[in-house]
Amino acid sequence: MTPPVLTTNTDWMHQFEPNSTFHLVSVAGCLLYVAVCAALGRWWRDRPEARSLDLFLGWSLIFVQLYAFAWRWLPDNFELHEALPLQLCRIVSWICAIALITRAQWAIGIAFFWGFGLSTMGFFTPVIRTGLASPEYWLFWMAHAQIVGTSVYFIVVDGWTPRRRDWVIGLLVSLAYVLFIVPVNLLLRTDYGFLGAGHSIAYDKSTLAGHLGEFPLRALWILLLAEVWLTFLFLMARLVQLIKRARKRAVPA
Secondary structure, three states, X not given: OOOOOOEOOOOOOOOOOOOEHHHHHHHHHHHHHHHHHXXXXXXXXXXXXXHHHHHHHHHHHHHHHHHHHHHHOOOOOOOHHHHOOOOHHHHHHHHHHHHHHHOOHHHHXXXXXXXXXXXXXXXXXXXXXXXXOOHHHHHHHHHHHHHXXXXXXXXXXXXXXXXXXXXXXXXXXXXXXXXXXXXXXXXHOOOHHHOOOOOOHHHOOOOOHHHOOOOXXXXXXXXXXXXXXXXXHHHHHHHHHHHHHHHHHHOOO
């Protein structure tokens, strides 16, 4: 993959270019949101405001997704390959909301593996091409900031670490997503999850998917790489946990 070269973009209102100054500013804004949420969560961790913050973040995810769904179904905006809430990032947004509102462990696990594990790719290789004047720009970056922010929130605020059960669930739901979405893409001639036969800006050489060949080989590569990456994240998280435990035992009483 060719190393990205930072370029300038003079039309931020109408055009987004990957590896541009605009791209860098967009990612910085997302990271600022993630940092603020994590900092507030740590500050309020043992105070009554902590639960209110959970609920606020969870319902804000739902609000953004409902707005996105309604906006994409307006007659002037409707496109079948974008209108259905079947992209992985849109599905995990709802799971992140469930995790924050209910604190269900299965949802927190998927939020970690699909959020921190997979949705961070949107920061590095975004497929958005519209600028500040388009709601699509804001929906894309807000959703990715919220998704990644949720997984970081649980790690920083609660010290959450994935269990073996969370890892297995992450692998199984990823496999289930592929098995579900590939037939849907073939039936509708869409390309949700980059797992269809379509051709779009998602497959230029600025993205990982653009280097994985044509469908169906691309779908197999995406599944394999995702499962390997999720396993790597699980092992690294467990390694960090073991190091922390060893340090605590090494501290004299």
